[in-house]
Amino acid sequence: MVKSSESLHKFKTYKSDAAPFFFYIDIFPLDLENFTAPLSSVLAKHVKNNPIMPLPMRVDRVFNGESSIIIRPNSPVSFPLNESIIAVINPIPFLQSGIENLLYFAEMRSKERLFRSLKPEKVSNWMENTRFLYGNLHQLEEDFSAFLKAYLYTIIKATVNEKDIAGAAIEYCDIINNICKKKMLRNKILVEINSNQESVNLYREKKAKYREKLKVVKKTEYHPELIDIEVYNFYETNFPKQEDFKNFISKNYDIIVMKYIPLLLYDDLQECMLQNMRLLETNELELLNPSILLENNVILLLDSEKTESIKLNKYDWLTDLGEIDIDVILNSINQSLIPKNKM
Known part of the structure; x- marks a missing residue:
């Protein structure tokens, strides 16, 4: 069967895949030696010091203009650094x-694999198809919040209190590594469909035999499970208010049940943290300066005496993300690709 021209120039995806992903905060700049293609090298330099990394990299959905689900904390993410902040x-x-x-990264991967650039209309479609979706992933939301709080508790706290950043980075990676490790060792995650909760396995174990050099070797294989996820689309009504979010959606919205593989989220993030811990041991790379997140208002430092829970609600994640500016990013990508002698 001959593939159509359109299918040759897009990433293969599956309709049943909800494609959830989240963002974590990295501690090292991108290693530019991993970007050998000239175009990728140019693009990587631009985001080298941006520590907010997507996981997994759903570049396929972005390029194709198809929806994915952004995993968001179900409440504002904050942590007291001292008595006043x-x-x-x-x-x-x-x-x-x-x-x-x-x-x-979507521009880099699409150029390398499909020899195509991102199309603005496809990226806009992805954003519009994604920003109104909510996946009922309560345990992942809690863990995502814990990952972000770990960064505040360790690295930002050390920055504000002028303590050892390297030691804080080790603690940060260790906290996340332990969360992922415990989750995978327990091999359980809670699924909620139509208000019915069930604890299911992240993976199944299979005993396998292999012949190596005339010997039979027994090994245990781990096969990720496809897990159900409730998906809500708030395109027509927008997101409910945070205080009655869970109660409201259970009574007023029909759901779509899709699939995802939660094991990959924990496994990939743990591998990132283990790699960071190895780099910290060898002291090969300089840590990213966490002050960049403070300067860009990604992380805010608030007066604890003037901060109440009501005021923290303004930092709620459950919104339609209408303030995200895709055009400014696409323009930045285009500007990065213009040779300097032509600018």
Whole structure:
């Protein structure tokens, strides 16, 4: 069967895949040695010091203009740094920075694999198809919040209190590594469909035998499970208010049940943290300066005496993300690709 021209110039995806992803905060700049193609090298330099990284990299959905689900904390993410200061993640600047990385990587991957650039209309379709979607992923939301709070508790706290950043970075990676490790060892995640909760396995184990050099070797294989996820589309009504979000959607919205593989989220993030810990041990790379997140208002430092829960609600994640500016990122990508002698 001959593939159509359109299918040859797009990434293969599956309609049943909800394609959820989240953003985590990295501690090292991009290693430019990993970007050998001239175009990729140019693009990577632009986002080298942007620490908000998507995981997994759903460049396929961005390029194709298809929806994905952004996993969001179900409440504002904050942590007290001392008696007078509370650190808060500012959702829109955080997601703007993360989506910038996602689009830059989408441009790199599409050029390398499909020999095509991102089309603005496809990227806009992806954003419009994605920003109104909510996936009922309560445990992942809690873990995502824990990952972000770990950064506030360790690295931002050390920055504000003028403590050892390297030691804080080790603690940060260790916290996330342990969360992922415990989740995978337990091999359980809670699924909620139509208000019915069920604990299901992240993976199944299979005993396998292989012949190596005339010997039979027994190994345990781990096969990720496809897990159900409720998906809500708030395109017509917009997101409910945070205080009655869960109760409201259970009574007023029909759901679409799709699939995803949660094991990959934890496994990929753990691998990132283990790699960071190896780099910290060898002291090969200089840590990213966390002050860049403060300067860009991705993380805010608030006076704890003047901060109440009502005021923190302004940093809610459950919105339509209408303030995300895709055009400014696409323009930046185009400007990055213009040879300097032509600018």
